Amino acid sequence: MSSELRFFYEVTQRLSGSLQLEASLHSCLAYLTDHIPVDGIYINIFMAESQEIQMLAHANATGGQLLDRRIALTPEMCEGLTDRERPPIRILNAIEQDSVTHHVLSQLIPDAKSVMLLRMRCDDFHLGVVGLYSHQEHSFRPRHGDLLQALHQPLAMVTAFNLQGRNLLAEKAQLEAENRSLRRTMDSRDEVIGAHAGLKQVMEQVEAIAPLDSTVLIQGETGSGKEVIANAIHVRSVRAGRPFVKVNCGAIPDSLIDSELFGYEKGAFTGAEKRKQGYFEQANGGTIFLDELGELPLSAQVRLLRVLQSRTIVRVGGVEPVELDIRVVAATHRDLQQMVRAGEFREDLWYRLNVFPIAIPALRQRRGDVPLLVHHLLEQFRVRFKLERLPSIAPEQLSRLQNYDWPGNVRELVNAVERAMIQSRGGPLQFDFLAPGQHDRVPVVAGGETVVIDPSRAGDHLVPLDTMTAKYIEHALRLTGGKIHGPGGAAERLQIHPNTLRSRMKKLGLM
Incomplete structure (x- = not known):
C-alpha cells in the first residue's frame, strides 16, 4: 500500500472509529501530527440567515469537545463567504490574511497563528469548513494542503452525519426545543445576547462586580435590557442560589409603597388579616432588583436610604427591626444626576446607589447584535408557534432590521419579530412595516x-x-x-x- 493510501486509510479509520464527532477529531489529530505540523482541528458552519459562524467541534492535544458557540459576522464578511470563487483549500500562514478567519479564531482560539481551511461539500451542499491550525506562523506548505484536500470525503461524511444526527428523532424535536428554552430561562448567561459583541464592555463590568456585594446602578433606555444585566449579576454572584426579587418601582401606587417594599404586620390597617413579607424580606439572602428607581417619590426615597444604610427594615405596623443580608441592584432610564439638581431625587441616596454604575448602550448603538438577537428570538418563537423549522430572513430584510433606529430597543425588536412571524404564515419574514x-x-x-x-x-x-x-x-x-x-x-x-x-x-x- 502506497504512503498516500496508507495516510487516507488511517485517517478514515480514526474518523469513523466513534459516533462522537469530538472523539473522532481527537483521534484523527493524534495521527495527523505525525504528518502535518498541526496543534488543533475544528469544524464550523456558516449560518447565512443569521449572519453567524457556528462552531461544531474542536480538538487539540488535551482532548475534543462539541461546541455550540456562535460568532456574529458583518455583512461584508458574509458577502465574502458566499463568494463562489472562494477556493476549496486555503493556507493562511498568518491568520490576519483573512478578516473572517481572524475575527473568528481571535475569539475562539486566540493562540492560533496559522491555519489551513478546507471547504466541505456534500451533494452540492456547502457543509462547512475544517480548519487545521498551528501555534506558529508559517507552519503550512502546499504539500500539507494536498494532504488535507485528500481527506475531503471522510471529513465531509462525518460532518454530514453529525449535522443529521443533531436533527434525528423528529418526534422529540419539540420537547428538546422547549428544554433549551427552559434552560435559557434558568441560566441568564445564555440570555445575554451580544455579550461578546455590542455588550462586551458591559459584561466585563458585570464579571468584575458580580462576585462582590457592592450596590450596582444600571442605566439605559427603556427596553434596552436592564433586567437581563441585573439577572446576569445575580447568577454570577455568591448569592446565585438565593432569591432574585424584581420590583418595578414605577408600578407601585404611592399609598402602597411601604407595605409592598417592607411588608406589614397583622392588623396594621383594614384588610391586613395576617403578616405579609415585603419585597425586601422576600429577597433576604439574595438580590433585590429595584427597576425604574427614579419613579419613587421623595418620601419613599428617604425610607429606602435608611434601609440601605442600616440594612434593616420595619414592617408597617411593627416596631421590631428585621435585619437583612441583601444585595441591591437598581436601574433607571432617567438621568438621576439631573433629577438631583432639579430637587426630584435625594442627593444622599444618589451617592449611596452610584457605587458602581453600568451604562447599557441602546440597540441602535450596537447594531451588530441585531442578527444574534433575531436568531435567538426566532428560536424562542418557533417553540411558541410550534414550527418545525426556523423561518428564513432574506439578507435585505436583515439589513432593514440593522438599519432601523429601534426607539423601543430590544423590547421593540421582540415585538417586530413576533409580528413578522405571525404575518409570514410560514414563509420568509418581511419587515416592510419598519420603513425608516x-x-x-x-x-x-x-x-x-x-x-x-x-x-x-x-x-x-x-x-x-x-x-x-x-x-x-x-x-x-x-x-x-x-x-x-x-x-x-x-x-x-x-x-x-x-x-x-x-x-x-x-x-x-x-x-
Missing part, C-alpha cells in the same frame, strides 16, 4: 425650533392617537434624559404642566 422614518416625521414648530415628522409616510391605515402620543412623549423623555419637570424637562419642552404630563403618562402606561 415612518415613526418620527411630523413638521411641528415649537419655540422657534422645527421638529420634523412627515405624515405623508403614514398610509391609509392610521394608528390610535394614544399610540402616537405615547411615542412622542417617549421621544421627549429620551431627549431630556428622563427628566419630566424643571428647566429643560419634557414638560417644559412639550409646553405642558408637569402634573398633566405625569397624569397622561400614567394613562398611557408609561409610568
Whole structure:
C-alpha cells in the first residue's frame, strides 16, 4: 500500500472509529501530527440567515469537545463567504490574511497563528469548513494542503452525519426545543445576547462586580435590557442560589409603597388579616432588583436610604427591626444626576446607589447584535408557534432590521419579530412595516425650533392617537434624559404642566 493510501486509510479509520464527532477529531489529530505540523482541528458552519459562524467541534492535544458557540459576522464578511470563487483549500500562514478567519479564531482560539481551511461539500451542499491550525506562523506548505484536500470525503461524511444526527428523532424535536428554552430561562448567561459583541464592555463590568456585594446602578433606555444585566449579576454572584426579587418601582401606587417594599404586620390597617413579607424580606439572602428607581417619590426615597444604610427594615405596623443580608441592584432610564439638581431625587441616596454604575448602550448603538438577537428570538418563537423549522430572513430584510433606529430597543425588536412571524404564515419574514422614518416625521414648530415628522409616510391605515402620543412623549423623555419637570424637562419642552404630563403618562402606561 502506497504512503498516500496508507495516510487516507488511517485517517478514515480514526474518523469513523466513534459516533462522537469530538472523539473522532481527537483521534484523527493524534495521527495527523505525525504528518502535518498541526496543534488543533475544528469544524464550523456558516449560518447565512443569521449572519453567524457556528462552531461544531474542536480538538487539540488535551482532548475534543462539541461546541455550540456562535460568532456574529458583518455583512461584508458574509458577502465574502458566499463568494463562489472562494477556493476549496486555503493556507493562511498568518491568520490576519483573512478578516473572517481572524475575527473568528481571535475569539475562539486566540493562540492560533496559522491555519489551513478546507471547504466541505456534500451533494452540492456547502457543509462547512475544517480548519487545521498551528501555534506558529508559517507552519503550512502546499504539500500539507494536498494532504488535507485528500481527506475531503471522510471529513465531509462525518460532518454530514453529525449535522443529521443533531436533527434525528423528529418526534422529540419539540420537547428538546422547549428544554433549551427552559434552560435559557434558568441560566441568564445564555440570555445575554451580544455579550461578546455590542455588550462586551458591559459584561466585563458585570464579571468584575458580580462576585462582590457592592450596590450596582444600571442605566439605559427603556427596553434596552436592564433586567437581563441585573439577572446576569445575580447568577454570577455568591448569592446565585438565593432569591432574585424584581420590583418595578414605577408600578407601585404611592399609598402602597411601604407595605409592598417592607411588608406589614397583622392588623396594621383594614384588610391586613395576617403578616405579609415585603419585597425586601422576600429577597433576604439574595438580590433585590429595584427597576425604574427614579419613579419613587421623595418620601419613599428617604425610607429606602435608611434601609440601605442600616440594612434593616420595619414592617408597617411593627416596631421590631428585621435585619437583612441583601444585595441591591437598581436601574433607571432617567438621568438621576439631573433629577438631583432639579430637587426630584435625594442627593444622599444618589451617592449611596452610584457605587458602581453600568451604562447599557441602546440597540441602535450596537447594531451588530441585531442578527444574534433575531436568531435567538426566532428560536424562542418557533417553540411558541410550534414550527418545525426556523423561518428564513432574506439578507435585505436583515439589513432593514440593522438599519432601523429601534426607539423601543430590544423590547421593540421582540415585538417586530413576533409580528413578522405571525404575518409570514410560514414563509420568509418581511419587515416592510419598519420603513425608516415612518415613526418620527411630523413638521411641528415649537419655540422657534422645527421638529420634523412627515405624515405623508403614514398610509391609509392610521394608528390610535394614544399610540402616537405615547411615542412622542417617549421621544421627549429620551431627549431630556428622563427628566419630566424643571428647566429643560419634557414638560417644559412639550409646553405642558408637569402634573398633566405625569397624569397622561400614567394613562398611557408609561409610568
